[in-house]
Amino acid sequence: MDAVPAPFTSDDYGARMQAAAAAAAEEGLDGLLVTPGPDLLWLTGYQPTATTERLTLLVLRHGVEPHLLVPILERPDAESTVGAEALIMRDWRDGTDPYAAAAQLLPADGTFAISDTAWALHLLGLQAELTESRYSSVTERLPMLRAVKDGRELARMEAAGAAADATFREIVKVPFAGRKETDVAADLARFLREFGHEQVDFTVVGSGPNGANPHHEAGDRTILSGDMVVLDFGGLMYGYGSDTSRTVCVGEPTSQMREVHEIVRVAQQTAFEAVRPGIACQEIDRVARRVITEAGYGDEFIHRTGHGIGMTTHEPPYIVEGEERPVVPGMCFSIEPGIYLAGRFGVRIEDIVTVTEDGGRRFNDTDRGLTIVE
Numbered sequence: 001m002d003a004v005p006a007p008f009t010s011d012d013y014g015a016r017m018q019a020a021a022a023a024a025a026e027e028g029l030d031g032l033l034v035t036p037g038p039d040l041l042w043l044t045g046y047q048p049t050a051t052t053e054r055l056t057l058l059v060l061r062h063g064v065e066p067h068l069l070v071p072i073l074e075r076p077d078a079e080s081t082v083g084a085e086a087l088i089m090r091d092w093r094d095g096t097d098p099y100a101a102a103a104q105l106l107p108a109d110g111t112f113a114i115s116d117t118a119w120a121l122h123l124l125g126l127q128a129e130l131t132e133s134r135y136s137s138v139t140e141r142l143p144m145l146r147a148v149k150d151g152r153e154l155a156r157m158e159a160a161g162a163a164a165d166a167t168f169r170e171i172v173k174v175p176f177a178g179r180k181e182t183d184v185a186a187d188l189a190r191f192l193r194e195f196g197h198e199q200v201d202f203t204v205v206g207s208g209p210n211g212a213n214p215h216h217e218a219g220d221r222t223i224l225s226g227d228m229v230v231l232d233f234g235g236l237m238y239g240y241g242s243d244t245s246r247t248v249c250v251g252e253p254t255s256q257m258r259e260v261h262e263i264v265r266v267a268q269q270t271a272f273e274a275v276r277p278g279i280a281c282q283e284i285d286r287v288a289r290r291v292i293t294e295a296g297y298g299d300e301f302i303h304r305t306g307h308g309i310g311m312t313t314h315e316p317p318y319i320v321e322g323e324e325r326p327v328v329p330g331m332c333f334s335i336e337p338g339i340y341l342a343g344r345f346g347v348r349i350e351d352i353v354t355v356t357e358d359g360g361r362r363f364n365d366t367d368r369g370l371t372i373v374e
Helices: 008-028 037-045 071-080 082-086 098-102 121-131 151-171 182-194 208-211 255-274 281-294
Strands: 032-035 057-061 064-071 089-091 111-114 134-139 199-207 227-237 244-250 307-308 317-319 332-334 338-341 345-348 351-355 360-362 370-374
Touching: 008 032, 008 037, 008 057, 008 064, 008 071, 008 082, 008 351, 032 244, 032 351, 037 082, 037 281, 057 098, 057 151, 064 332, 071 089, 089 098, 089 227, 098 121, 111 307, 121 182, 121 255, 151 182, 151 227, 182 199, 182 227, 199 208, 227 345, 244 255, 255 281, 255 332, 255 345, 281 317, 281 332, 281 338, 317 332, 345 351
Parallel strands: 032 111, 064 089, 111 134, 244 370
Antiparallel strands: 032 057, 057 064, 199 227, 227 244, 307 317, 307 332, 332 351, 338 345, 351 360
């Protein structure tokens, strides 16, 4: 295995918090409120050992030092994280009002972006305490908060992609015919862990007609000779995500299976070649969709072409019609066109791509041709 990527430092977290506060101010917000979840982990390095009903809240305001409000019983864990050096810690005790404590850090009539993952309990508590305050989701107001990755983040993404590729190279060696989808899914999970993933998030194994369901959960169906099988798998390695799809055939494919697979392969390749700084997200979607539509399967491409990925599997930017935001170097997203023939089979090919200064670079490089398995 390659060397472990360099750890993030207190300076890294401090710079992220400062940049996030500045972005919030540029958006006309009085602050950014972050509860436990991927945004808090990315901004501070802190992730509570268990998400409970007790309020944990990071307050970021431009020109004001960042504050993290935590339950007093969790303060030692919060203080032990690297990012704690870059912020001011505040705490509250059971039996006191955490929203009153939070209100001391906020303007009474402020407008804030708040984490998508914030509990309704906490949002309602803040609204009750600060009756003139207003809130929007982070995705609505600051969708690109985590979208552009730095060098150390890209190194983690690259390692996760390489581990997913190693997993695919192993899975095509195992028997498919006569085994259940869940058996192959278990193999995928095992290989992901063997190659370094600390967390497995999904192992889609869609055989035969199940492959026409893009998010099919591996089930008890026995895989048969002649089946096309959609494999879509990934998880977290060094805290960053992998997500790749390949479609294999058990034994000899039909001419239509070969045709559909080749159309998807060309669509995926053409969309990848379109990636460059400044192109709108929707244009990448259009490129892939045009190939499939011109081949006569436009109605069978039933999802967006891609999604951002980082500390979570799905995050902005989304590669979909209507997303006019241009891509910039450091953004990472999937390119995963597919064709789904109901009751028969499906095909999807997916790579994770990062935008470079002059184009795009894949984090997945396994064979995109139609692989035959036993």
